[in-house]
Amino acid sequence: MNKLYRFIADIFFPNRCPLCLDFISWDEFICSRCADELKPFPEEICPGCGKAECFCDTISYDRAFVCFYYEGKAKNGILSLKDGHKEFGIYTGNLLGERIADSKLKADAVVPVPMSVESYRKRRYNQAEVIAERIAEINGIPLLTDLLYKNKSAVQHTLTKAERLENTVAFGIKSRLKTDNMKIILCDDVITTGSTMNRCAALLKEMGAAEVYAAAAATTKLKKE
Ligand SMILES: [Zn+2]
Ligand SMILES: [Zn+2]
Known part of the structure; x- marks a missing residue:
């Protein structure tokens, strides 16, 4: 800003x-x-998948950077980011951007997880893009917002439970990567089941990305039954 x-x-x-x-x-x-x-980058979060309960064996991205657990003040911050206040997105984007720069990973571009046209009209900005913008700026790499799209969430109701879990229909390819073998940072606000990151990472690889690194402001803890 x-x-x-x-x-x-x-x-x-x-x-x-x-x-x-x-x-x-x-x-x-x-x-x-x-x-x-706020204690950024808790050590218990797996650097492979971005969850405390590791599910690395089922993911299509290559590693993960996660700032916070989705709880307490970090949760307030995410909720404010979805409610018109971009500050927490900029704050976590700066933390993620610096962390990624320190990791010596050489990523080529940052891609925010897209939101549906309908949700975008309501919020007027994509909260994942607020975070992604800072990561791109700090690492001196482009922000690519025209590769993926998300269908409106109403479509979800027509899906079977399995399809909803897999999120296979919600996301798609809008335009393709111009260069092969790119390393891409895929950015979202929260990792919950991981299915959104997984699906978007799979699409990026389908269009020729060599590696995908997931970056998120927060990750949910598994609910205690
Ligand atoms: Zn893991
Ligand atoms: Zn405060």
Whole structure:
């Protein structure tokens, strides 16, 4: 986001931390107390699949970067990101971008998981793209938003339970990669079942990507039965 715009907007609409709603300075995305409380990149999260309960044997991406568990303040942050406030997306995008840059992986592009046209019309931005933009900027690589599409969620109701779980119909290829053997960072806000990342990674590989790295702001913990 444009810095001058943020500075001027702050005069009329003082900036608030999206996690605790305390006032913060115009150039901050969350307050320092919330930042201290959040512990990014928990070690128990598997770097292969991005879940604490490893399911690496069933994934089509090559490794995962995940900032937080989807709980507490991080969950508030994701909910605010889906509700008109981009700050937490920028904050986690910066963390992910730096983490990926430090990992010495040489990715060629960043692709956000797409949202349906209907959802986009309602929200007016793709929350995954807010995160992806920062990763692309920090790593100095392009953001590609025209490769994949998502069908409207209403279509989901007509699917069988198996199809819904697999998410096989929801996503598709809109345009193809122009170069072969690209290494792509696939970005989403939350990894839940992993089926969205899996399906989108499979599509990227189908169009010739050599490797796909999943990057997400958060991952859910398995529900205790
Ligand atoms: Zn705060
Ligand atoms: Zn794993």
